Amino acid sequence: MESQYENLETYDDFRRAIAQMISGSEGCRNSRAGYLKKTEIPERLVQSIWMDGHIKKGTLQTVSGKTVEIIRPGRWNKEKGPDFLAVEIRLHGKQVKGDIEIHVNASDWTRHEHDHNFEYNNCILHAFLFNDDNQKKDYLFNGNLLERFHLEPHLFPDLSTLCQTLSADDYRYREATNKGKCSGFFSKIEPEFLSRFFDLAGDRRIEEKVQRLSCQLPGESLDQVFYQALMTSMGYKGGKTLFFLLSKRAPLEEMLRYSENKSPEQRTMIIQAILFHVANLIPTQGKKHTSMDKETIEYLNNLNKWWMQLSGYFSDRILPPTRKWYAQVRPSNFPPRRMAGIARLLTRLAKSGGILSGFYTLFQNAAEANMDDPALKRFLRETRTLLTVSSDPFWSQRYSFTSKKAKQPLTLIGASRAQTVLFNALIPMLILKCRNEENKKQEQFLWRCIRHFPPLPTNIVTKFMRHRLFADDNMAHQYIFNERRQQALFQIFYDCCNNNEVSCEDCYFYREMKNQVCDG
Numbered sequence: 001m002e003s004q005y006e007n008l009e010t011y012d013d014f015r016r017a018i019a020q021m022i023s024g025s026e027g028c029r030n031s032r033a034g035y036l037k038k039t040e041i042p043e044r045l046v047q048s049i050w051m052d053g054h055i056k057k058g059t060l061q062t063v064s065g066k067t068v069e070i071i072r073p074g075r076w077n078k079e080k081g082p083d084f085l086a087v088e089i090r091l092h093g094k095q096v097k098g099d100i101e102i103h104v105n106a107s108d109w110t111r112h113e114h115d116h117n118f119e120y121n122n123c124i125l126h127a128f129l130f131n132d133d134n135q136k137k138d139y140l141f142n143g144n145l146l147e148r149f150h151l152e153p154h155l156f157p158d159l160s161t162l163c164q165t166l167s168a169d170d171y172r173y174r175e176a177t178n179k180g181k182c183s184g185f186f187s188k189i190e191p192e193f194l195s196r197f198f199d200l201a202g203d204r205r206i207e208e209k210v211q212r213l214s215c216q217l218p219g220e221s222l223d224q225v226f227y228q229a230l231m232t233s234m235g236y237k238g239g240k241t242l243f244f245l246l247s248k249r250a251p252l253e254e255m256l257r258y259s260e261n262k263s264p265e266q267r268t269m270i271i272q273a274i275l276f277h278v279a280n281l282i283p284t285q286g287k288k289h290t291s292m293d294k295e296t297i298e299y300l301n302n303l304n305k306w307w308m309q310l311s312g313y314f315s316d317r318i319l320p321p322t323r324k325w326y327a328q329v330r331p332s333n334f335p336p337r338r339m340a341g342i343a344r345l346l347t348r349l350a351k352s353g354g355i356l357s358g359f360y361t362l363f364q365n366a367a368e369a370n371m372d373d374p375a376l377k378r379f380l381r382e383t384r385t386l387l388t389v390s391s392d393p394f395w396s397q398r399y400s401f402t403s404k405k406a407k408q409p410l411t412l413i414g415a416s417r418a419q420t421v422l423f424n425a426l427i428p429m430l431i432l433k434c435r436n437e438e439n440k441k442q443e444q445f446l447w448r449c450i451r452h453f454p455p456l457p458t459n460i461v462t463k464f465m466r467h468r469l470f471a472d473d474n475m476a477h478q479y480i481f482n483e484r485r486q487q488a489l490f491q492i493f494y495d496c497c498n499n500n501e502v503s504c505e506d507c508y509f510y511r512e513m514k515n516q517v518c519d520g
Helices: 011-023 043-052 159-166 192-217 222-232 239-249 252-258 264-278 283-291 296-315 337-354 359-370 373-385 415-434 440-451 460-470 473-479 481-495 507-520
Strands: 065-072 086-090 094-105 124-128 138-140 145-150
Touching: 011 192, 011 507, 043 086, 043 094, 043 124, 124 138, 159 239, 192 415, 192 460, 192 473, 192 481, 222 239, 222 252, 222 296, 222 337, 222 415, 239 264, 252 296, 252 337, 252 440, 264 296, 264 337, 283 296, 283 359, 337 359, 359 415, 359 440, 373 415, 373 440, 415 440, 440 481, 460 473, 473 481
Parallel strands: 094 124, 124 145
Antiparallel strands: 065 086, 086 094, 138 145
16 A cells, blocks of 8 residues: 555545545546535534524515514524524514524525425525525425525624634534444554544644634734634634624734833733723623622723723724623633733733744744753643733632622633644744744744644544544544644544535545546
C-alpha cells in the first residue's frame, strides 16, 4: 500500500485514495472527487437559524403574501421526516400546529421528492433560505398546497454574520447507535496511512478556521478580529451570534481609546459599562429598588456614571432586547459574567500596546528557544493561564445583577474556556498574523503547538464520529489522542459523511465508489 500511495500529499488525495481502496479500483479512471463537495451553506445551519429564532420581529409574510407569526419553533426531528415537529404558527390570523421542513433552496422540496412522500403531509410551512425557482407554493403528497416562507429577507442579524458565528458543532445530533459502513474498512487500513489521513483532515479544519478569520479582516485590524473571536468564544449556540454582534457594535479600538490614561480598574469599569449597555443587559430602574442589594446598586451607579460620559458614541448601536442571551446557559456562564471577564482580560492584554502583539512576541520568543516537547507543553499551559480571569470585585460571587451573592467565588473565564480560546482563536489568529508578516519560522512553531495540543472536551460530534468510524473504543483511542485528531473528526463528518448523522447514504466514500463503478 505504501508504494501505491507514497505520492499522496494532501487531505483530498487521501480522501480519494480511501474511496478507491473501498471500491477496489485504485487505478479507476475519471474519478469525480468533488461529487459530494460541501455546499457553501449547509442545510443544518439553516435549521439552526430556525431553531434559535434568528428572524426579525414584526410582520412576516409567506411567498404568496399571507401573514405568518412564529409561536413555537417546534422540536428538532433527528429521525426521518420533516425537520421540525409540533410547530405552532399563526398563518393569516389562524393558529395552526404541525410540521415544518427546512431547506437551503426552495427547489429542494421537489428535488428531495417530499411531494411524493406521505410523511410530509402534516407540514404547515416550507421554509428555505434562497428562493431559486420563484414558485409561490408547494404540493403535498395528498394534493394540498403548502405555503412557502423565504427566510433570507427576514433574518436578524444578516446572513453573513450568522454564517460566521453559528456552528453545527454546538447543536445536538443523534446518539450513535450503529457503526458506519466505513468502520470495517478503517480497521484494515495500515495505521501509518490512516494516521496521516487524520492529521491532514485536522490540518484542513484548522486552515478553515484561519480562513474564516481572514475573511473578517477587510476594513478591520488584526486586534479587532482577534477581539471578535474572543467574544464569539464566550457564547453558546445562538448566543455566539450576539457576542459577535456586540464586538462589532462596541469595537475594541474605541473602547481602548475612550479608556486611555485611566487606571486598570477604571479602564475595566469603562469597558464593562460599554459592553453591558450596548448589549442591553443593564436592568431597568424599577428592579433596582425591589431586588438589588446596596453593593449592586453602587456597582450599577458606577457603571452608569461612565456610560453617561460615553453614551453619545454608542446610543445608536444598542442591541434589541432578547432572552437569547440566557438561552440554555448555566448561571456560572451567564453573559454578564463573561463580559466582565472579557473587560478584565482586555485591560490586561492592552498593557502591551495591543491585545495580539503581546502573544505574538511570546510565541516568537518561544519559537527561537527551540523547546523540547515537555517544555512546549509547559509553554502551552502557561499561555492558557494568560487567557483566564479568576476574579472580579463584583462578579466573582454573582450570577446576575439581581442574584444573591454566592458562598464561594467562581472564575469568570476558567481554564477550560481559556484552553478553547487558545486553540480556536489565538493560535489561528497568530498563524494569520505570521502569514501577513511572512514569518515562516513562527508559523512552523504554531503548527508544532497544534500537533502537541491536548484534546479539548469531547462534544456530541466527536463522540458520534468515534463510534461511527471505529465502533471499537480501543481503536478510537489509538488514533484520536490530541486536539488535532479531534478536529479531524469534525472535518470528516462534514466532508465525508456530508453532515448526515442519520444514515450513511450520503457517505463520500461509497458514493464515490458508485461513481467509479459507473464510469468503468
